[in-house]
Amino acid sequence: MEDGTVERIRPRDRILETARDMFHKHGIKGVGVDAITEAAGTNKMTLYRHFESKDDLVIECLRATACKAGAMWDAFEAEYPGDKLAQLHAWVRKAADMLNADSRGCDMANAAIELSETDHPARRVIKELKEAQRDRLVNLCREAGVGQAELLADTLSLLLEGARVSLQSVGAEGPSAQFVRMAEGLITSFRGAAAR
Amino acid sequence: MEDGTVERIRPRDRILETARDMFHKHGIKGVGVDAITEAAGTNKMTLYRHFESKDDLVIECLRATACKAGAMWDAFEAEYPGDKLAQLHAWVRKAADMLNADSRGCDMANAAIELSETDHPARRVIKELKEAQRDRLVNLCREAGVGQAELLADTLSLLLEGARVSLQSVGAEGPSAQFVRMAEGLITSFRGAAAR
DNA sequence: CTAGGGTGTTACCGGTCTGTAACTTCCAGA
């Protein structure tokens, strides 16, 4: 029966999921491999059989996170097929939801800040993944018929990035509380400029 | 002659300045007290005679940074006395200059991300100092005669915060390159709304 | 049943971290 319904989770995947969660909550330098393996119900040797080093594990975690974020975009297309403007508004709503639900911000941005050495192997990956996300948002803006799609996408990117970090430094009552209003105002403004 | 022109810098101040620089460049968890004292040309015992702990040193560094930032605002008032709108534009220019000159972003935001424990003693200080900065920007916007001063100030805050972190994750060619255009566009837009 | 790969366990290495103790040296002010 080649497995059946039990479907035991492989140690590698348990480690990856646990590490993602712990890196997200406590930061990369704030979590040791011992703590990860213990929380994942395994041990250090098994971790090092599946990952070359802690840095390698970090990179795999970032890729997994980006992959999940990619699925989010597909969900927008599935919910509003072809309606790019609705998808853009859905993006704003989703971003706001994430701000309300979680106060630890973006794993990739946090990692870039924590791993300050510019030649750290994770930095390449972070840049690649962030650029891919930017491209998706630019395309969404362009296909939504917004004038100056790149500028709107970049503005929304910075707003969200700023909201995520502001949430951590001044809390939920700070400027990040106005994110939706700002984003919607910008979209309206850019659409007006395109229609004019 | 009570000292004369030599004016030797006290060990405490040397430690504070060195720590500020090293925390900024390498992060808080990325630098140890040994490295700080060595770079400051002193030793660990002297550090612990002036600061209760590393956390205490971190807090003092953040206060010093905020103090220097406060002097920046005074410089705006000195350069454009009474002309609040000119001061707001000067703020935008200054922010852009800092983005170009330094890619490590805001010490307080970085610290908030690195010190993920919400009850960390530095978090209170970070929140206080960030709120003070927000208040100054809100006042500047209001006195510049902008409608919805709070919303403009918060938007500009998030934009700058986002630009600083984007600079670290995707580099200078990313969205942060458009910061001035975004900020100036926002100011124009909000001024138009007020005049209407 | 058996062989073998994935897994778990224990112990260890060398290094770094924050923080402290005990002592010496230096230097400015009276």
Added chain:
DNA sequence: TCTGGAAGTTACAGACCGGTAACACCCTAG
């Protein structure tokens, strides 16, 4: 010149870090 406090020096404690070696186990495919 004397003295007291600030600063430097050395050594150490205790904990944690990333990473590895050697070995026992278990479970599944053949």
